[in-house]
Structures are given as C-alpha cells and as structure tokens.
Amino acid sequence: MKSWIRMLLGLQLLCCLSACMGSDGMLVRFGSQAGVVRLDDGKQIVLRNGMRILAPQLDTLQIGEGDCCLVDFQLNYDNQPDSLQNIWHADWLTYRPVDLNALGTLVPDDTMTTRADEHFLRFSIAKGGCVEGRMFLYLEYNSHYSSQVDEFMMLCDPDPSERHPAADDSARLVHQLYLRSFGPIAEGDSVVESLVLPEAFLIEELLERASSAGEDTLHFQITYPTGFNADSSRYNWGVSEVFSVPLSDSEGE
Numbered sequence: 001m002k003s004w005i006r007m008l009l010g011l012q013l014l015c016c017l018s019a020c021m022g023s024d025g026m027l028v029r030f031g032s033q034a035g036v037v038r039l040d041d042g043k044q045i046v047l048r049n050g051m052r053i054l055a056p057q058l059d060t061l062q063i064g065e066g067d068c069c070l071v072d073f074q075l076n077y078d079n080q081p082d083s084l085q086n087i088w089h090a091d092w093l094t095y096r097p098v099d100l101n102a103l104g105t106l107v108p109d110d111t112m113t114t115r116a117d118e119h120f121l122r123f124s125i126a127k128g129g130c131v132e133g134r135m136f137l138y139l140e141y142n143s144h145y146s147s148q149v150d151e152f153m154m155l156c157d158p159d160p161s162e163r164h165p166a167a168d169d170s171a172r173l174v175h176q177l178y179l180r181s182f183g184p185i186a187e188g189d190s191v192v193e194s195l196v197l198p199e200a201f202l203i204e205e206l207l208e209r210a211s212s213a214g215e216d217t218l219h220f221q222i223t224y225p226t227g228f229n230a231d232s233s234r235y236n237w238g239v240s241e242v243f244s245v246p247l248s249d250s251e252g253e
Contacts, residue, residue: 026076026077026078027074027075027076027077027091028074028075028077029072029073029074029075029092030071030072030073030074030075031072032070032071032072033047033048033070033071033072033073034047034048034068034069034070034098034128034129034131034136034198034200035047035048035053035068035069035070035071035131036066036067036068036069036131036132036134037063037064037065037066037067037068037069038052038065038066038132039064039065042054042059043058043059043061043063044058044087045058045069045071045095046131046132047131048129048130048131050086051086051088052086052087052088053071053073053088053090053093054082054087054088054089054090055073055089055090055091055092055093057093057095058093058095061095063095063097066100066132066134067097067100068097068098068099068100068131068134068136068200069095069096069097069098070096070098070198071093071094071095071096072092072093072094073090073091073092073093073094074090074091074092074093075088075089075090075091076089076091098136098198098199098200099199099200100134100200100201100202101152101153101154101199101200101201101202102154102201102202103154103155103156103177103201103202103203103205103206104153104154104155104156105155105156105158106155106156106157106158106176106178110153110155110178110180111178111223111235111237112234114228114232114233114234114235115182117182117183117184117185118180118181118182118225118235119141119144119148119150119181119182119183120142120181120225120226120227121139121140121141121181121224122139122140122141122142122226123137123138123139123140123222123224123240124138124240124241125137125221125222125240125241125243126241126243130203130245133202133203133204133207134200134201134202134203135200135201135203136198136199136200137179137198137199137200137201138196138197138198139152139181139196139197139198139199140194140195140196141194141195141196141197142193142194143191143192143193144191144192144193144195144197145185145186145189145190145191145192146189146190146191146192147184147185147186147189148183148184148185148189149183149184150181150182150183150197151181151182151183152179152180152181152182152199152201153178153179153180153181153182154177154178154179154201155177155178155179155180156175156176156177156178156205156206157175157176157177157178173210173213173215173219174219174220174221174242175206175209175210175218175219175220175221176220176221176223177220177221177222177223178222178223178224179222179223179224180224180225203218203220203245206218206220207245207247210247211247215247216246216247216248217244217245217246217247218244218245218247219242219243219244220242220243220245221239221240221241221242221243222239222240223237223238223239223240224237224238224240225237225238226238
C-alpha cells in the first residue's frame with residue numbers, strides 16, 4: 001500500500017473529504033481538521049495523526065506557538081517533497097481559530113455550587129481528539145442565546161482513585177475531569193437552536209502525571225452538569241465514556 005494511502009486512512013475526518021484526479025495528480029481535500037500551531041521550522045499546523053501542514057496562507061496570519069485551530073486544506077499527493085519527514089504542502093487552506101482553555105484543580109465546592117448563568121451542554125469525546133497536549137471537544141447546546149458569551153471551566157481531580165473499567169485493564173487509573181459552562185444572557189434575547197462550539201482544553205499536566213506514574217496511556221472521563229434536580233438545589237451530573245490517549249504520540253483512540 002502506498003505511503004500516502006496509509007496516511008489518508010490514518011487521518012480521522014471530522015467533516016468531509018473529497019478526492020479527484022487533476023491534471024497534476026491526485027488531489028484530496030480535508031475539512032475541519034483539529035490542529036495546533038508550531039513555529040519550530042516556520043509556521044506549521046500539526047494534526048491529530050502527527051502530520052505537519054505547510055501552506056503559504058499561514059505566513060499571512062497572526063498566529064502563535066501552541067494556538068489551536070480547525071483547518072480545511074487540499075493536498076496534491078503527487079507533489080510532496082517533504083512527505084518522508086511527515087511534512088505536507090497544502091495547495092489551499094482555511095484557518096479557523098479555536099479557543100484554548102486552561103486546566104484547573106478541583107475543590108469540593110466546585111461540584112456543589114449552582115450558578116444562575118450556568119448552561120447545560122452535551123458532547124461526545126469520540127468526536128474530539130487530542131493534538132499536542134490539547135483536547136478538542138465539540139460542545140453541543142440545545143439552546144444557545146444570540147448574546148451569550150461562553151466561559152468554560154475544566155477541573156481535574158487531584159487524587160484520582162477510579163480504575164479503568166475494562167476487565168483486562170483493571171490496574172489503569174482513570175483521571176476525573178469536570179466541565180462547566182457559564183455565560184451572561186441579555187434580557188429578552190432570542191435563542192439559537194442546536195449550536196455546536198469547538199473548544200480546546202490544555203491537558204499536558206495530565207499527560208505528564210500519567211507518564212510519571214509509569215503509564216503508557218492516559219485514561220480519563222469527564223463529568224458535567226446536565227440540569228437541576230427536583231428542587232433546583234443541586235445539579236444532576238452526567239459522565240462521559242472513558243477516553244484514552246497513548247503517551248507515545250498523544251493521539252486519541
């Protein structure tokens with residue numbers, strides 16, 4: 001199997017892919033790929049599978065080391081002089097910045113306090129992924145207001161005690177994260193239905209913690225409020241599936 005075909009199969013597509021045979025060779029277009037900016041050898045975008053993308057448009061952007069983004073791009077697989085170094089030259093690229101949120105430490109009140117500006121969301125870790133120590137999530141709101149400006153809080157339990165649920169992997173720790181969403185709403189504002197917001201969260205601390213503990217894979221799950229209980233005094237909480245990030249390449253399974 002040709003190396004570019006293996007690379008194509010290994011690249012997880014979040015939105016779309018199209019391919020065609022042009023006069024200059026095989027052209028493949030990728031949509032909405034999560035990436036992180038690196039400046040070690042010019043402006044490059046690192047993707048989830050480790051590919052590094054170069055494009056002339058990057059030189060015109062005000063982007064910095066570690067910035068997060070979603071990118072659309074097109075590759076001509078028959079014209080890739082640096083493909084052996086896993087560097088790929090894009091013929092066309094669209095760059096959309098994604099906010100990066102810090103990881104905090106959980107304290108007991110963080111799961112007990114209710115807030116008037118709390119917003120309840122849904123997400124699937126499987127739709128996201130880890131790139132260069134940054135976890136990308138696609139946060140889904142059933143109701144999102146036009147004036148709503150979102151603030152996200154991702155907290156880590158400093159003393160994880162849960163174990164991986166798989167019977168053949170019972171010795172593995174599962175780190176617990178807690179996600180909350182806040183934002184002011186203007187009085188009388190209108191509602192936008194079914195909005196999806198891509199966000200990134202810095203989890204390098206968790207990766208380092210797992211590595212120091214002798215783990216070869218970071219396992220974690222996310223707890224998040226789904227609504228109020230019967231008397232509105234506490235939140236009901238949902239728990240995501242367990243997500244695993246191999247420490248060798250920080251790519252989500």
